[in-house]
Amino acid sequence: MNKNIRHFLRVSDLSYNEIQKLFARSTVLKKQVEKQVFEQVLQNRTLILLFEKHSTRTRLSFEVGMQQLGGNSIVLQMRDTQIDRGETIEDAARVISRMCDIVMLRTFEHSKIEAFAKNSTVPLINGLTNEHHPCQVLSDIFTFQEQRGDILGKTISWIGDINNMCASWIEASNIFGFKLHVSSPPQYKHLLEELNISQSNVEYFADPIEACVQSSLITTDVWTSMGFEQEKQERLKTFERWTVDRRKIDAANKDVVFMHCLPAHRGEEVSADVIDGPQSVVWQEAENRLHFQKALLEHLIKINEA
Ligand code: CP
Numbered sequence: 193m194n195k196n197i198r199h200f201l202r203v204s205d206l207s208y209n210e211i212q213k214l215f216a217r218s219t220v221l222k223k224q225v226e227k228q229v230f231e232q233v234l235q236n237r238t239l240i241l242l243f244e245k246h247s248t249r250t251r252l253s254f255e256v257g258m259q260q261l262g263g264n265s266i267v268l269q270m271r272d273t274q275i276d277r278g279e280t281i282e283d284a285a286r287v288i289s290r291m292c293d294i295v296m297l298r299t300f301e302h303s304k305i306e307a308f309a310k311n312s313t314v315p316l317i318n319g320l321t322n323e324h325h326p327c328q329v330l331s332d333i334f335t336f337q338e339q340r341g342d343i344l345g346k347t348i349s350w351i352g353d354i355n356n357m358c359a360s361w362i363e364a365s366n367i368f369g370f371k372l373h374v375s376s377p378p379q380y381k382h383l384l385e386e387l388n389i390s391q392s393n394v395e396y397f398a399d400p401i402e403a404c405v406q407s408s409l410i411t412t413d414v415w416t417s418m419g420f421e422q423e424k425q426e427r428l429k430t431f432e433r434w435t436v437d438r439r440k441i442d443a444a445n446k447d448v449v450f451m452h453c454l455p456a457h458r459g460e461e462v463s464a465d466v467i468d469g470p471q472s473v474v475w476q477e478a479e480n481r482l483h484f485q486k487a488l489l490e491h492l493i494k495i496n497e498a
Contacts (some may be wrong), residue, residue, distance in 0.1 A: 198495055199309045199316040200488065201302070203326045203363040210491070211367070215334050217487040218480070225260065225483070232262030233490055238292040239263060241319070244270040244299040245418045249454060250319045250327070253481035254296055254489075261486055266292070270299070285311035294493055300419050315492040317485075322356055322419060323387075328453045329360035331484040333368065335477045336409055339449055349373045349407040349444070351400050352434050352461050353427075354383035357413045357453055365393040375403035377430045400434050407444040410471075411451040412436050412461045428460065437463040441471055449473045 199205060206214070224230065239258045241251060251267060258265040268288075270276060275284050281304055288295060289312040297305050298319035309316045318326055336343055347370070350358050354376050365372040366389075374384060375397040384396060397403035404410055415431045416424045441448060450462075450471045458464040467474060 197309075197312065197315055198492065199312075200326060200492060201305055201309060201316065201318045201321075202324045203329060203360050203367065205326070206330075208367050211330060214330070214484065214487045214491055215337065217490070218334055218483040219338075221486045222480075222483040230260045230262070234258065234261035234263035234293075234493065237261075237263040237294070237493060239265040239294050239296065239489065240288055240292045241265060241267045241296045242270060242273075242288065242298070243267065243319075244297075245320065247298060247319070249478055249481055250296075250298060253485055254319070257482050257486040257489060261489065263293075263489075281307045282311045284308070286313075289313040289316075294489060315496050317488065317492065320356060322417070324360050324363075325356045325453065326360050326363075327481065327485055327488070328357065329364050330488075331480045332411065332451055332453070332477055333364060334484050335451065335473060335480045336449065338476070338480075339473055340408060340447065343408075344369045345371075346408040347371045347373060347406045349375070349404045349410045349440075350412070351375050351403060351410060351436050351440065352412040352431060353415055353417065354380050354387070355413060355417045357411075359387050359389060361411070362387065362389045362391060362394055366390055369393070371395065373397055373403040373407065375400040375434065377434065379430065401440055401443050404440045404443040404448075407448055409449050409451060410436055410440060410444055413453055414455070414457060415461050431461070435459075435461060435463055436466055438465060441466055441469075451477050454478055 241254055255265045285308040294315050296317040296319045297308055300322050302321040302323040305318055305321050350361050372394045378398050415427045448471055450466055452474050456467055
């Protein structure tokens with residue numbers, strides 16, 4: 193057991209003050225990229241990225257980020273490793289963490305990332321589990337604050353599936369003090385309670401348009417997350433009224449922004465005119481994964497060596 197290592201497995205693993213420092217550093221790092229200046233603060237450091245699910249943004253943002261910081265990255269697909277042939281996650285963690293300075297893991301059950309963390313001698317970052325997607329949600333809040341200022345006291349609307357993104361938004365609402373309106377088909381409402389996260393800032397709405405009233409940010413995700421493909425046809429029907437379309441944008445504040453962690457399915461969880469329209473900041477949101485995660489990599493390596 194390596195109890196003293198600080199990992200980043202969920203939003204609540206970082207304090208409000210730490211996140212504010214990370215956002216400030218992300219802004220500096222972003223400006224440096226614009227000027228093509230790269231601080232080589234992670235020279236000779238290695239990040240290992242272990243994927244059990246598909247990825248475009250997560251893989252690229254971590255690999256490019258590590259390169260820009262002067263370090264190296266190695267990508268492992270879990271199906272190519274001995275884990276796929278029965279090596280335990282605990283043994284894999286003991287070995288992989290001896291070969292590098294930091295690890296990112298994308299997997300299915302959150303219990304698997306916790307098992308890896310317990311046996312890792314280096315910090316571990318959650319690159320998405322079925323239950324949490326903390327890098328994405330903190331990058332999204334960084335993006336919101338760039339666009340619209342402090343998120344404190346604002347209303348954020350989560351429209352669609354009560355999934356890992358929704359869970360990370362709930363954790364963030366407790367840390368940042370914003371109101372979170374969650375709207376999902378009533379038959380999925382029980383998932384909110386099952387998340388087992390304090391919901392003091394969360395309000396559930398059966399009507400997705402009502403959930404968008406007074407909103408400063410409307411955000412959504414695919415209706416069928418990775419690992420739930422067998423439910424796709426049923427979900428297409430159940431979530432029909434939960435498409436983020438013009439009517440929902442019009443119900444919100446005039447200066448509302450739209451976010452989607454991507455990949456998106458136009459005509460399902462979002463209409464083409466919204467994701468490609470003036471309120472959409474999805475491309476800035478995707479780019480900010482790079483800047484925020486560079487700050488995160490630097491922070492986790494530094495605090496664990498202090
Ligand atoms: N949003 C996100 O995590 O994208 P990828 O699945 O492409 O990594």
